[in-house]
Amino acid sequence: MIIIMLNFELYNPVNYVFGKGQIEKLTELVPSNTKILIAYGGGSIFKNGVYDQVKAALPSHDILEFGGIEPNPRFETLMKAVEIIRAEKIGFILAVGGGSVIDGVKFISAAVNFEGDEADILKKRILFKDVSKVIPFGTVLTLPATGSEMNSGAVVTIEATQEKLTLGGSALFPVFSIVDPTVITSLPKRQLQNGVVDAFTHVMEQYLTYTHDALLQDRISESILQTLIEIGPDVVENPSDYKLASNFVWSATMALNGLIQKGVPSDWATHMIGHELTALYEIDHARTLAIIGPNLYRVMFDTKKEKLAQYGQRVWNIQGNSTEEIAEKAIEKTVDFFHKMGMRTKISENAENIEKTADFIVKRFEERGWKAMGEKQNITLEKVRAIVEMSY
Numbered sequence: 001m002i003i004i005m006l007n008f009e010l011y012n013p014v015n016y017v018f019g020k021g022q023i024e025k026l027t028e029l030v031p032s033n034t035k036i037l038i039a040y041g042g043g044s045i046f047k048n049g050v051y052d053q054v055k056a057a058l059p060s061h062d063i064l065e066f067g068g069i070e071p072n073p074r075f076e077t078l079m080k081a082v083e084i085i086r087a088e089k090i091g092f093i094l095a096v097g098g099g100s101v102i103d104g105v106k107f108i109s110a111a112v113n114f115e116g117d118e119a120d121i122l123k124k125r126i127l128f129k130d131v132s133k134v135i136p137f138g139t140v141l142t143l144p145a146t147g148s149e150m151n152s153g154a155v156v157t158i159e160a161t162q163e164k165l166t167l168g169g170s171a172l173f174p175v176f177s178i179v180d181p182t183v184i185t186s187l188p189k190r191q192l193q194n195g196v197v198d199a200f201t202h203v204m205e206q207y208l209t210y211t212h213d214a215l216l217q218d219r220i221s222e223s224i225l226q227t228l229i230e231i232g233p234d235v236v237e238n239p240s241d242y243k244l245a246s247n248f249v250w251s252a253t254m255a256l257n258g259l260i261q262k263g264v265p266s267d268w269a270t271h272m273i274g275h276e277l278t279a280l281y282e283i284d285h286a287r288t289l290a291i292i293g294p295n296l297y298r299v300m301f302d303t304k305k306e307k308l309a310q311y312g313q314r315v316w317n318i319q320g321n322s323t324e325e326i327a328e329k330a331i332e333k334t335v336d337f338f339h340k341m342g343m344r345t346k347i348s349e350n351a352e353n354i355e356k357t358a359d360f361i362v363k364r365f366e367e368r369g370w371k372a373m374g375e376k377q378n379i380t381l382e383k384v385r386a387i388v389e390m391s392y
């Protein structure tokens, strides 16, 4: 097994504009020589003043608006925006919202000039690498969690088939992202909790694999985890505390902007299984991760125990007599942290009539050919079944 630092390319063209009052900068960041589509979600931006700030910064731009992008954005909804852009010859999209709005805009950006059935973008996992074929877009982030503001991936649900699928490619980075930590003040506690747990699990997916020679990547990952543990419980109580808010927002971006993934193995099976729970039961994304993550570590214990022990020692200061003992305690600490962050870590605590969940997910993965996941490609369908059944 390879344990040296892997070769990598680090490409991230996002102009990341951070801090209080930065929404004003839209005036210079949004092009003025083309029509703009402002895309948003269910309307939170009207209540918390973000919409007003955006509009104030764009007094002379030619703007159309598209609202109603739902949490876990739907292909069917996004296609309506695609039609508007085609008809109105829009040249730039501004996403104002959380991960769902930003992801939705990535799909819209990719779909406008796509030749063929747009659902294939998701079903065939087409990679978008040519910036001249997509509609450029910027973002104003309102919910720290996904890292979508500084990465080129997205997750979209096809309502008709209840499938939650990914898309991406180097052409789908935002041109810029405005990240003002004060916008989190209006977030419901539930969403703040979700944000911390989603960001935490993003780090775990890229860190909790096997021990390797990429020392710096491990230390960066551990520092993000420690920061989230330090501020997470407090920021959900005091989102208007700027020290907490600024560190939360930056940690969430750093967790999934590509940096800690460079040169190291990654897992992502917690997300792949979690996405199915959202598709089936509409459980919030982060909550699915809190259910699946710890059980995946338990089922894959032999594969992950060395890294679990490193995590336990460095992140949680756990002492013990053996790798196994420290690793087991590290899993329990993680579950305790998720509980502290308001998560319920069983499927049955989040949804009803769940008996067939494992059958359903295993069948889907089989149909898609996802028979070997994880950093060692040893999360087989049997393991997936065990993880899901352990989560009931």
Ligand code: NZQ
Pocket (backbone or CB within 6 Å): 040, 041, 042, 043, 044, 045, 048, 069, 070, 071, 072, 073, 097, 098, 099, 100, 101, 103, 142, 143, 144, 145, 146, 147, 148, 151, 153, 154, 155, 183, 184, 185, 186, 187, 188, 191, 194, 195, 198, 256, 271, 285
């Ligand atoms: O729709 P509005 O009215 O704006 O309300 C939203 C929504 O109801 C609300 N909200 C957002 N900012 C707010 C606010 N309410 C008050 N004040 C604010 N400042 O919060 C609710 C949830 O928003 P959503 O965007 O769905 O949440 P999140 O950012 O957690 O995004 C979740 C989506 O991102 C995907 C998930 O699968 C899910 O579909 N992910 C995307 C990733 C990526 N692109 O890299 C990676 C992640 O792992 C994840 O899979």
Ligand code: ZN
Pocket (backbone or CB within 6 Å): 146, 198, 199, 201, 202, 271, 285
């Ligand atoms: Zn996530």
